Amino acid sequence: MAATQTLAQASALRKSVEFSPQPSDINPVSMRPRKGVIVLYGYGTSVRVDRGHLVIEDGVGSDRYIGRFPRVGNGLERLVVIGADGVVSLAALRWLADQNASFVMLERNGRVLATTGPVRPSDIRLRRAQALAHHTGVSFRISRELIDRKLAGQERVARESLHDEQTARRITEIRSELAEVDSIEAIRFTEARAAKVYWNAWRTHSITFPEKELIRVPEHWRNFGSRVSPLSGGSPRLATNPVNAILNYLYALLEAECRLAVAALGLDPGMGVLHMDTANRDSLACDLMEPIRPDVDAYVLNRIINRPLKRRWFFDERNGNCRLMADLTERLAETTSTWARLVAPVAEWVMQQIASTTKTRRTSPATRLTQNRKREVRGGKPQIIPKPSLKLPNVCGNCDNEIVRGSEKCKSCALEVTTLNLIRAASQGRIVSHTAQAESKRSQTQLANRASQRAWSASDQPTWLTAEFYSDRIQPIVSSLSGRALARHLKVSHGYAIEIRHGRVPHPRHWRTLASLLGVVRIDA
Incomplete structure (x- = not known):
């Protein structure tokens, strides 16, 4: 359940630092936060402080990016570093802490290496209560509530996103069993049963790529398949298709946001209530992930x-492991603020x-993350959590060119x-x-038209309804009638009626009908 491997080490596409151009030959491009997040990757990453400004630099070879941020109005909330090639100074970490910004470091395989955030005073009574959670019974209560929320979310996803009502009902049935479980092991077993049903509903979900790129797309990338990777022996690690790679990265x-939240509240991220104690894993952070997944x-x-x-957003290694390329990870990292909320x-x-089991605590702990208690005192409403608004660029269904929203293909392909x-x-x-049917119908129409022409006599036409009268009084306003109205009253085809509207002079036998429709009468001299 912990974070898994995703990001690509595209060494074949990147040059080593020792072969990069000299600094005098490099024209770095300035960077700025996107939705409060900056993602650093590449080689020679540098995070330092210069004259009170945070100076950030990253890139590959001659493609260098640099940012210089003041202490006021910098808009920086998260600094995410992917990889371990570079330098981060202690002064930079202090600068980030002073600005209430968080620092997250991810390995190139997606594993969370380090997180730092705003430091808050911890309460030893809270830590002691957390350590005794399994003895006081609060761990069972927390575990059941977290999994109940998770299954409710999976039920919603199955119904609204996967449009699978049968899976949603099955998860609802499994969720109802949580009220009768009597141990954390039973909660884990119930969650595992629901997960099997839930991920089976994803199995046939198709993944689309531009038609011109399908020749370069492996067959197993075109469907979600299984959540379990065949490369990791029964876990989602080492994803083998793009969707699992995206899920693992997110x-x-x-997980990084859960670590930061736990640390900010003064809890120990390693002492979990649902996940078992495991080396090199923050079990409590993994517990908090469950209802948000x-x-x-x-x-x-x-x-x-x-x-x-x-x-080109994805890279497959020789063993079949699918990784995300840097430009996609940078976009997805913009969602961190949403997960934090x-x-x-x-x-x-x-x-x-956990604090409720502390006998000496008389007041409820401070809501440092949501500030809901402060809002309640001031008469405000609780914090509203927005949905993730980030969207990847729309891609042409035929090639990989980006297109405007609402279109399906780019201009050239369209x-x-x-x-x-x-x-x-x-x-x-x-x-x-x-x-034969069309020829017969056309022949009958032509015969009827010829018969009407032979039956019509010029002597039946009023003397005032001449060709000059038609061109002066009728033709200029005949376009005010619709093609359907002309076809119905003149008993002609719709195409012929459109030609009359556009200036064609019809047979004289139609002039009187047109004059009547348009209300044109003779004006005697």
Whole structure:
């Protein structure tokens, strides 16, 4: 359940630092936060403080990026570093702490290496209560509530995003069994049963790529398949397709936010209540991830894989491990603020449950993450958690060019498709127009038209309704009538009626009808 491996070590696409151009030959591009987040990757990453400003630099070879941020108005909330090639100074960490910004370091395989955030005074009574959670019974209560929220979220995803009502009902049935469990082991077993049903509903979900890139897309990338990776022996680690790689990376970001939330509340991230104690894992952070995972899943289904994905966003290693390329990880990292807001109320609820077992505590702990107590005192409303708004660029369904929202293909591909459709439609139209039925219908129409012309006599026409009268009084306003009205009253085809509207002079037998329709009368001299 912990963070898993995702990011690509695209060494073949990047030059080593020792072969990079001299600094005098490099023109770095300035960087700025996107949704409060800056992601650093590449080689020679540098984070330092210069004259009170945070100076950040990263990139590969001659493609260097640099940012210089003041202490006021910098807009920086998260600094995410991918990889371990570079330098981060102690002064930079102090600068980030002073600005209430967090620092997250991820390994290139997606594992969370380090997190630092705003430091708050811890309460030893709270830590002691956390250590005794399994003895006081609060761990069972917390575990059941967290899994109940998780299953409720999975039920919602199955119904609203996967449109699988049967899976949603099955998860609801399994969720109802939580009220009768009597141990944490039973809670884990119930969660595992629901997970099997839930991920089976994902199995046939198709993943689309631009048509011109399909030749470069492995067959097993085109469906979600299994959540379990065949490379890791029964776990989601070492993803083998893009969707699992995206999920693993977002779960890693979520784990980092859970670590930061736990540390800010004065709890120990390593002492979990649901996850068993394991070396090199923050079990409590993994506990807090559980009810938020369905929100990550829904985001991936609704905002990421409901449109074509670019092939160059992903990299497959020789063993089949699918990794995310840097430009995609940078975009996805912009969602960290959303996961932080989702984690905050869950973390505070867990803290309050643990604090309730402390006999000496008379007041409820401070809500440092949501500030809900402060809002209540001031008469404000609780914090509203927005949904993730980040969307990947719309990609043409035929090539990998980016397109505007609402379009399905880029201009060049749309022109090709439209031309082919017109040729195909014209060909079908010619075939249909020369069938025996069409020829017979056309012959009957022509015979009826000729009969009407022979039956009409010029002597029946009023003397004032001449060609000059038609061109001066009727033709200028005949376009005010619709093609359907002309076809109905003149008993002609719709195409012929359109030509009359556009200036064609009809047979004289139609002039009187047109004059009557338009209300044109003779004006005697």
